[in-house]
Amino acid sequence: MGVRQGIITSGLNHLAHDAYSKIKISNFNKSLKQEMIEADINPEDTPEFSKKPIVELLIKVKTLQNLWEMSNYQSFTLKESLRKDLITGFEKLGVTTPKVIEDDKQGKIVYRVKGVESLELSKSTFSSYYQLGTTVGHELVHVIHIINGNFQNWINLYGLNKAIKQAEIYAYKWNISVGDERARKKIKLYQ
Numbered sequence: 001m002g003v004r005q006g007i008i009t010s011g012l013n014h015l016a017h018d019a020y021s022k023i024k025i026s027n028f029n030k031s032l033k034q035e036m037i038e039a040d041i042n043p044e045d046t047p048e049f050s051k052k053p054i055v056e057l058l059i060k061v062k063t064l065q066n067l068w069e070m071s072n073y074q075s076f077t078l079k080e081s082l083r084k085d086l087i088t089g090f091e092k093l094g095v096t097t098p099k100v101i102e103d104d105k106q107g108k109i110v111y112r113v114k115g116v117e118s119l120e121l122s123k124s125t126f127s128s129y130y131q132l133g134t135t136v137g138h139e140l141v142h143v144i145h146i147i148n149g150n151f152q153n154w155i156n157l158y159g160l161n162k163a164i165k166q167a168e169i170y171a172y173k174w175n176i177s178v179g180d181e182r183a184r185k186k187i188k189l190y191q
Contacts, residue, residue: 043130
């Protein structure tokens with residue numbers, strides 16, 4: 001009797017948690033888009049391929065403004081195209097490259113992170129203000145993890161390749177939290 005009740009309770013708790021998660025995510029679902037609308041930026045409009053729309057988003061959209069501040073006002077480089085993602089096979093929309101120094105200490109390779117090498121955005125990310133905003137935010141999350149030492153900690157714990165996957169998971173969690181439903185599929189590729 002007790003085991004059966006425990007299973008029932010566990011199942012109900014799971015359903016309740018699942019429903020709560022969906023409600024919580026759906027509350028965020030309009031967050032970034034809503035912030036853009038409130039800032040007089042139409043999320044569906046196509047921005048010009050220049051730094052001007054990036055600056056506009058970083059100044060007018062509070063969520064992105066906060067990330068930019070936390071990233072120590074990281075600069076961006078624009079590229080016609082970027083390399084393909086080895087996991088997805090698609091062109092990357094943005095790439096944040098950390099400065100990583102490789103040391104050989106007593107026959108063991110050790111990686112030390114020394115800041116951000118670059119943050120690049122592809123022309124493809126300028127398909128809409130919403131796409132641009134979610135990509136800028138995603139890349140700034142990577143910058144913050146490099147600056148605050150999380151990326152170095154993940155390298156120390158998991159090694160370089162798994163640290164890169166861990167960084168993507170956390171960045172896609174940010175995307176999901178601001179309502180980017182496309183990130184739900186992408187995050188699974190790194191788990």
